[in-house]
Each structure stands twice: as C-alpha cells, then as structure tokens.
Amino acid sequence: MTLLTVTGSHIALQAPYHPELSAQARRLGGRFRGKETGWLFDADQENALRGLCHTLWGVDGTASALIDTVTLRVTVRPKFHEATLWRTFGSDIWMCGRQIASRRPGGRPVAVPGRGVKFTVGRPRIEDGPTGSFMLLVDEGCVFTVRDMPRMALKAVSRTLADIAEWEVT
Incomplete structure (x- = not known):
C-alpha cells in the first residue's frame, strides 16, 4: 500500500518498507x-512525493x-548480464517496490522469496562472497509470481524487466 493523503498544510505518506524510502523521505x-x-x-x-512514489513503487x-x-508471472531470461536486477551483493533483490528475494536472518544463509512472491520454477539462492559476505541471486529460467501488484505499476515493471525477463499478467 502506497498512499499520499493531503490534509491542509501537510501530506502523509503511508508506504511499505523500501530500502531507499528513509533517505529519499x-x-x-x-x-x-x-x-x-x-x-x-x-x-x-x-x-516531489508523487515522483518518489513513481520511482520506488511505480x-x-x-x-x-x-x-x-x-498477479504477475515473471520468467528470468537466459544469458542476462551479471550486473542486473537478479544479482545483488550483500542485499535483497527488489523490483518496483516489491522484495523479490532476501536472505533469512540468523545462522546458515538461506535465500527466501519476499512477501507475496512465489517461485514456481527454481528458487533464489545465495553464493558466498569475499570476506564472509554473500551474493543473492535469481538464476536464469526461474519463474515466479508476484501477487497484488498495482496495475498502475505495470509501466515501471515493463521498464525494469525490459531486457532481463518475460512477464505477463495472470
């Protein structure tokens, strides 16, 4: 839920967590x-706030x-460049305000899907990085669904996934 409410001299922004929100706000x-x-x-x-909403959540x-x-169905294309959305060094994978995959906190590093995300082919995974860090990955050929994506965000989804994944509304 991302909602701006204008009340007199103030605007309230209620939005789900996004790693960039605090700094931008x-x-x-x-x-x-x-x-x-x-x-x-x-x-x-x-x-400026409407622009921020477009940038972070679409x-x-x-x-x-x-x-x-x-509900979106996303298929990660083969032969994608390593510096894409699907590989992050020491952080979660985000797409248009939605957390696609994260590292479960605690002991052994385990990759898990984000809230409202279900992998039907493949799974997110973790590779050990240098100096005890990790890399979170979603491999080519993985297929996942994202529930409750605002239809309004589909333009942002299209731009984000243009060369790295096929997607469709299911």
Whole structure:
C-alpha cells in the first residue's frame, strides 16, 4: 500500500518498507511519525512525493492504485548480464517496490522469496562472497509470481524487466 493523503498544510505518506524510502523521505524534509501516520511532509512537496512514489513503487500514491491490482508471472531470461536486477551483493533483490528475494536472518544463509512472491520454477539462492559476505541471486529460467501488484505499476515493471525477463499478467 502506497498512499499520499493531503490534509491542509501537510501530506502523509503511508508506504511499505523500501530500502531507499528513509533517505529519499528525509531529503524531501519528511519526518517519520509512526506506523499509523507514516511519513509527514510539508504540502509543497506533493509533486516531489508523487515522483518518489513513481520511482520506488511505480504508482502515483492515489487510492485507486491500491484497488486495481494484478498477479504477475515473471520468467528470468537466459544469458542476462551479471550486473542486473537478479544479482545483488550483500542485499535483497527488489523490483518496483516489491522484495523479490532476501536472505533469512540468523545462522546458515538461506535465500527466501519476499512477501507475496512465489517461485514456481527454481528458487533464489545465495553464493558466498569475499570476506564472509554473500551474493543473492535469481538464476536464469526461474519463474515466479508476484501477487497484488498495482496495475498502475505495470509501466515501471515493463521498464525494469525490459531486457532481463518475460512477464505477463495472470
């Protein structure tokens, strides 16, 4: 859920976690006011906030984006370049505001799908990196679904996956 609510001299942003949100919100003068309120901004930041919503989640922050959702089926193309979305060094894999895969915290490193993501062919995996770090990977040929993706975000999905995966609405 990503929603902007304009109330007089302030705008509230309620949004799911994204690793870039905190830095970008502070850059725009935002203050986090707890889970129920979310981030609070001056009203003159509305255009910048809508741009931020497009950049991080592919939506404009309106309530209509929350209502019209789809399920995506993504197939990772073979022979993708190693520096793509599907390989991250020491961090999770994100696509249009959705966590596709992460490392389960704790003991032995295990890769797990993100919330609302189901792998039907293949699985995310972890490779040990230098100096005890790790690399999270989604290999070519993997197929996964992403539930509850806002239809409004499909343009961002298309740009993000243009050369690295096939996708369809199911």
